Amino acid sequence: MYAAKSVSGGIGLGLIGFYLGLGFIALLRWTLGYPEPWGGEINIIGGYIFGLIGWLMGVGMWGIWGREWFGQRTYPRKAPGWQRYFTFNTDHKVIGVQYTVTFIIVFLLAGALAMMMRLELANSGMQFLSHAQYNGTMSLHGTLMIAVAVAAVIGGIGNYAIPLLIGAEDMAFPRLNALTFWLVPPVAVALLSTPFLGGMETGWTAYPPLSVTTNSAQIMFDLGIITFGLTSILGGLNFLVTIMFMRAPGLSWGRLPIFVWAIFATSWIALLYTQGFAVALLLIALDRVAGMAFFNSTAGGDPLLYQHVFWFYSHPAVYIMVLPGFGMALEIIAHFSRKPLFAYRYAVGAFLGILGLSGVVWAHHMFTAGIPNYLHGPFLVATELISVPTGLVFLSALGTIWMGKLWLKTPMLFALAVIFNFGCGGVTGIFLADVPTDIHLQDTYFVVAHFHYTIVGGEIFGLFAGIYYYFPKITGRMYNETLGKLQFWWMFIAFNVTFFTMHLPGVQGMNRRIADYQSGLDTVNLIVSLSGLFLGASFILFVYNMINSWIRGPLAGDNPWQVRTLEWQVSSPPPLENFPTPPVVQGHPYDYGVPGSVHGVFPGQKLGGVPVVGGGGGQ
Amino acid sequence: MHIKHLIPAAVLWVIITAVGELLVIANLYPTVGSLEADDFDWIFRFLLAIGVPVFAFVIAAIVYSMYAFRSAKGDEMGSTIRGNGWFPRIWLIVTGGLAAFVMVFPGLTGLQKLQSDRTAYGWGDTEADVVIHATGAQFNWTFTFADGTEVNIIKGKELVLPVHQKVRFNIDSVDVVHSLWIPAFRMKIDAIPGRTTYMTVEPTVKGSYAEDQSFRVQCAELCGLDHSVMNFPIRVVEKPEFDQWLASLKTGAK
Numbered sequence: 095m096y097a098a099k100s101v102s103g104g105i106g107l108g109l110i111g112f113y114l115g116l117g118f119i120a121l122l123r124w125t126l127g128y129p130e131p132w133g134g135e136i137n138i139i140g141g142y143i144f145g146l147i148g149w150l151m152g153v154g155m156w157g158i159w160g161r162e163w164f165g166q167r168t169y170p171r172k173a174p175g176w177q178r179y180f181t182f183n184t185d186h187k188v189i190g191v192q193y194t195v196t197f198i199i200v201f202l203l204a205g206a207l208a209m210m211m212r213l214e215l216a217n218s219g220m221q222f223l224s225h226a227q228y229n230g231t232m233s234l235h236g237t238l239m240i241a242v243a244v245a246a247v248i249g250g251i252g253n254y255a256i257p258l259l260i261g262a263e264d265m266a267f268p269r270l271n272a273l274t275f276w277l278v279p280p281v282a283v284a285l286l287s288t289p290f291l292g293g294m295e296t297g298w299t300a301y302p303p304l305s306v307t308t309n310s311a312q313i314m315f316d317l318g319i320i321t322f323g324l325t326s327i328l329g330g331l332n333f334l335v336t337i338m339f340m341r342a343p344g345l346s347w348g349r350l351p352i353f354v355w356a357i358f359a360t361s362w363i364a365l366l367y368t369q370g371f372a373v374a375l376l377l378i379a380l381d382r383v384a385g386m387a388f389f390n391s392t393a394g395g396d397p398l399l400y401q402h403v404f405w406f407y408s409h410p411a412v413y414i415m416v417l418p419g420f421g422m423a424l425e426i427i428a429h430f431s432r433k434p435l436f437a438y439r440y441a442v443g444a445f446l447g448i449l450g451l452s453g454v455v456w457a458h459h460m461f462t463a464g465i466p467n468y469l470h471g472p473f474l475v476a477t478e479l480i481s482v483p484t485g486l487v488f489l490s491a492l493g494t495i496w497m498g499k500l501w502l503k504t505p506m507l508f509a510l511a512v513i514f515n516f517g518c519g520g521v522t523g524i525f526l527a528d529v530p531t532d533i534h535l536q537d538t539y540f541v542v543a544h545f546h547y548t549i550v551g552g553e554i555f556g557l558f559a560g561i562y563y564y565f566p567k568i569t570g571r572m573y574n575e576t577l578g579k580l581q582f583w584w585m586f587i588a589f590n591v592t593f594f595t596m597h598l599p600g601v602q603g604m605n606r607r608i609a610d611y612q613s614g615l616d617t618v619n620l621i622v623s624l625s626g627l628f629l630g631a632s633f634i635l636f637v638y639n640m641i642n643s644w645i646r647g648p649l650a651g652d653n654p655w656q657v658r659t660l661e662w663q664v665s666s667p668p669p670l671e672n673f674p675t676p677p678v679v680q681g682h683p684y685d686y687g688v689p690g691s692v693h694g695v696f697p698g699q700k701l702g703g704v705p706v707v708g709g710g711g712g713q
Numbered sequence: 714m715h716i717k718h719l720i721p722a723a724v725l726w727v728i729i730t731a732v733g734e735l736l737v738i739a740n741l742y743p744t745v746g747s748l749e750a751d752d753f754d755w756i757f758r759f760l761l762a763i764g765v766p767v768f769a770f771v772i773a774a775i776v777y778s779m780y781a782f783r784s785a786k787g788d789e790m791g792s793t794i795r796g797n798g799w800f801p802r803i804w805l806i807v808t809g810g811l812a813a814f815v816m817v818f819p820g821l822t823g824l825q826k827l828q829s830d831r832t833a834y835g836w837g838d839t840e841a842d843v844v845i846h847a848t849g850a851q852f853n854w855t856f857t858f859a860d861g862t863e864v865n866i867i868k869g870k871e872l873v874l875p876v877h878q879k880v881r882f883n884i885d886s887v888d889v890v891h892s893l894w895i896p897a898f899r900m901k902i903d904a905i906p907g908r909t910t911y912m913t914v915e916p917t918v919k920g921s922y923a924e925d926q927s928f929r930v931q932c933a934e935l936c937g938l939d940h941s942v943m944n945f946p947i948r949v950v951e952k953p954e955f956d957q958w959l960a961s962l963k964t965g966a967k
């Protein structure tokens with residue numbers, strides 16, 4: 095059992111490493127004469143770092159990579175079948191599935207936490223949670239969902255699809271890719287340990303001084319998120335190199351599928367800004383364990399400094415979340431409209447424009463934070479400027495469906511919902527970019543509704559579109575279309591009722607992150623809670639459909655969607671290293687209905703009855 | 714061939730817009746308790762009036778296309794328009810123009826009013842009639858008047874403000890970041906340890922927390938365990954009554 099060996103090796107070495115780390119720090123402290131060698135957060139940090147290394151080595155990194163550092167021969171584990179998914183596997187398709195399944199599980203878990211929150215908030219007064227439990231639940235829901243939003247589409251669908259879409263054998267750095275994934279389970283362990291340390295009480299934003307003075311759950315949050323940031327940076331780097339240097343001959347930038355462009359822009363944002371979050375949390379950790387007093391105003395520190403560093407990453411992060419959703423939606427909309435992607439160059443321009451602007455708008459999260467008055471104007475202008483490139487995404491999507499032949503399969507419905515939902519999220523964004531309205535709406539449920547519309551509506555719907563779209567390619571089997579459509583309409587309606595209604599309590603004076611609220615808001619909260627629970631139930635259908643179809647769905651064939659891009663020209667699932675013969679690209683991916691147009695050809699092989707032409711331009 | 718589709722799609726857009734604009738008329742807001750609240754409601758409604766047709770455009774385009782351009786099987790091809798011509802440029806001009814318009818009005822103009830000097834709007838350098846120093850602490854507020862009178866959860870139990878007077882709050886915090894928010898006044902500013910922030914409001918109607926829950930100071934920045942109940946009642950009264958109340962607290966202290 096390779097899988098059991100790999101996982102138990104990881105857990106075993108991880109635990110040994112953890113205790114070694116704890117002990118090592120304790121030994122150091124004892125040697126240096128500290129009064130308390132055990133029990134400090136510094137011990138936890140040591141344990142975490144040693145445990146992380148032990149986990150990685152145990153799970154298979156040692157055999158496939160680590161031995162090389164000491165001049166020894168590496169031995170890749172060739173696990174068969176489903177066991178691949180539990181090993182340190184370098185195949186991008188395996189990693190894509192690992193990411194997707196992991197984050198779907200995290201998504202369901204964090205969703206269950208949301209159900210607990212909505213049960214508590216169904217009525218004013220405390221129902222079944224204490225204030226501390228509510229704050230912990232809310233913080234964990236937020237943090238886990240941020241992780242899902244940052245990594246699910248780019249890590250899951252991106253890893254699976256990008257090398258296939260560009261005609262590459264694998265990612266540029268396959269072992270780094272495997273490392274990127276296997277850093278994720280320790281993050282989950284760190285975050286899920288927080289309830290046992292008293293529960294987080296700062297939310298995912300972790301503003302000091304609260305995050306410096308709060309319980310030790312904070313240090314696990316810091317360590318987990320810094321690790322998670324590392325995966326984001328390494329993943330971004332890997333995607334950039336892959337997209338820049340591993341495209342098939344003839345796949346020029348102007349012929350790149352739009353999803354690849356979206357991942358390209360996203361990867362730049364991840365690479366450029368993620369360290370901001372890591373730095374912010376490192377400063378918090380140092381404040382906690384070393385008393386550096388970065389944010390202690392009585393010792394000359396400044397709490398506002400954190401907010402600047404934090405939002406310097408965390409605003410661009412929302413584009414890390416939503417750009418892959420846009421890319422997925424545009425990709426699917428073009429294929430299922432049987433029509434060239436409308437205004438392709440403008441859509442590419444939109445992604446690059448958002449990439450450019452993402453770094454100069456962060457202080458709109460701080461309009462009421464007491465920043466100098468002269469900063470409000472520039473950040474208001476920059477923020478509203480982003481609506482222009484975002485508008486181009488709408489231009490491309492709506493232009494593509496206009497006069498198309500819309501094949502309304504489940505992926506297409508989800509992709510259209512991305513555009514619909516983001517229409518609402520984009521409009522409410524204006525209210526929050528505008529300082530005079532933001533003063534009242536800041537930190538209320540209006541904001542909560544807004545970011546659920548943009549992130550869930552814009553990205554998670556895109557994630558589901560991508561999962562349904564690639565399900566036949568990944569598994570070789572077709573999901574149940576009726577159940578898929580049923581889940582779509584169920585989720586779409588429940589989502590919109592829940593979050594559209596949620597704007598109202600925000601305007602009327604319900605601030606966010608509260609365990610209890612004013613009794614005047616009872617009715618509207620009950621509606622939100624009921625439809626929120628209804629929304630949660632829709633995912634049961636999804637899980638059933640996926641598991642059932644994976645096991646006994648009908649065979650899907652190589653190209654069930656009759657799509658032109660490269661990944662659909664190989665078998666389902668694709669063989670190891672993807673293409674039996676390397677593809678050559680001769681035309682645009684979306685030229686549906688254009689007479690005589692070809693996208694990819696496979697020299698030396700016959701495909702789908704089309705006579706194959708050799709040659710084709712180089713990059 | 715576009716015209717055949719453009720007209721029904723446009724009609725759909727108009728209908729959805731008309732329904733959506735009902736939101737502009739609807740009273741979705743808590744009590745208008747101050748000049749600033751009046752401004753907020755007005756700007757909010759204005760943005761709604763502009764935003765509704767934008768969202769309605771997206772809905773109409775999607776709904777109409779799903780109906781008129783649907784295809785039961787995947788083997789039919791759509792039109793081959795690529796959008797390289799004039800249409801994207803017009804789109805860019807219209808969306809850019811709309812963004813610029815909203816930026817200037819009500820964005821920058823509203824901001825200017827908020828920050829203008831010697832008025833009761835928000836963050837300007839106000840000559841206030843009443844200056845109150847508000848201090849946030851986990852999980853209580855303390856308000857200190859210019860004459861040194863303190864109001865807190867034990868003493869006074871409510872914050873009384875005079876109607877039609879410019880009230881300035883100077884705000885700081887002794888422990889973590891809090892935020893002072895009064896829903897009836899639509900104003901909010903964070904309380905940051907180590908620095909003093911401020912905001913000004915001019916209450917325009919009388920009211921009290923007992924009758925209207927939007928008359929309260931609410932902490933709006935997650936500050937720990939009891940964040941959700943860190944609020945403080947407000948009562949807005951006529952100036953003489955306010956003076957009387959302030960004086961009564963003074964004698965009570967001695």
